[in-house]
Amino acid sequence: MHCPECVAEAKRSAPKRKPAIVTAFRKNSSTPVVTLTIIAINLVVFALQFITNDAITGLLLYRPVYTFVEPWTMMTSLFIHGSVFHVGLNMLALYLFGPVLESLLGRARYLALYLLSGFGGSVAVLWFSDPLGGVLGASGAIFGLLGAFFVIQRKLGTNSVQLLIVLGLNLAMGFFIPGISWQAHVGGVIVGAAIALIYLRTRRPAQSRLQIVLLSGVVVALLVATALRLVF
Numbered sequence: 001m002h003c004p005e006c007v008a009e010a011k012r013s014a015p016k017r018k019p020a021i022v023t024a025f026r027k028n029s030s031t032p033v034v035t036l037t038i039i040a041i042n043l044v045v046f047a048l049q050f051i052t053n054d055a056i057t058g059l060l061l062y063r064p065v066y067t068f069v070e071p072w073t074m075m076t077s078l079f080i081h082g083s084v085f086h087v088g089l090n091m092l093a094l095y096l097f098g099p100v101l102e103s104l105l106g107r108a109r110y111l112a113l114y115l116l117s118g119f120g121g122s123v124a125v126l127w128f129s130d131p132l133g134g135v136l137g138a139s140g141a142i143f144g145l146l147g148a149f150f151v152i153q154r155k156l157g158t159n160s161v162q163l164l165i166v167l168g169l170n171l172a173m174g175f176f177i178p179g180i181s182w183q184a185h186v187g188g189v190i191v192g193a194a195i196a197l198i199y200l201r202t203r204r205p206a207q208s209r210l211q212i213v214l215l216s217g218v219v220v221a222l223l224v225a226t227a228l229r230l231v232f
Contacts, residue, residue, distance in 0.1 A: 034107045035098035039091050042138060045079045046087045062122055065131040068230055074122035080136045090138045097145050104152065109199060116218060117144020117192040123222050124187025126229050140184035144192025151196035194218065
């Protein structure tokens with residue numbers, strides 16, 4: 001039995017629990033903060049596309065022919081989409097695969113994987129697609145996650161047949177269905193797999209500097225590939 005005064009005093013002296021949105025950002029939290037943040041940004045930007053009648057789409061859309069004057073669109077195009085189905089499918093894939101990779105790699109490495117894979121997809125579009133066309137969507141980055149997930153699964157010795165089938169079918173769709181950029185998909189997969197190999201080969205704490213150097217090398221390689229295409 002507890003008297004009302006004792007209960008009230010215990011509540012006053014008890015430490016206050018911080019809101020879940022605050023504790024989610026702690027290092028020991030299992031909440032996939034980066035994945036949920038990326039999804040939220042994509043949904044907000046898609047809402048702005050609708051509200052502005054696609055005015056914002058024109059600012060963020062990646063058009064290879066304008067890369068010299070609008071280089072930022074190689075990254076901003078990852079956050080715009082062409083339809084509800086487009087954004088819904090991409091965000092569903094991100095929600096299914098992103099949290100697993102985020103927990104395996106850590107938030108910073110996972111974010112680097114996502115952004116560099118998307119950048120790799122844009123570089124592939126620059127080299128192999130119609131320079132007068134426009135490309136948008138998070139598919140390149142998401143295919144990078146799938147490529148990385150496949151490499152990690154192979155290293156861990158787990159069954160990756162189902163993932164390989166999903167990856168193969170989605171890559172094939174880009175070659176046979178008009179309007180889908182297979183270039184972004186292939187570029188994303190290649191960069192994502194390469195980054196996963198770097199993570200696996202430099203996973204010991206003593207190799208953290210080497211890992212940063214190798215990731216910087218990937219960034220430099222992508223920038224050089226962009227510059228060469230723009231010049232030649």
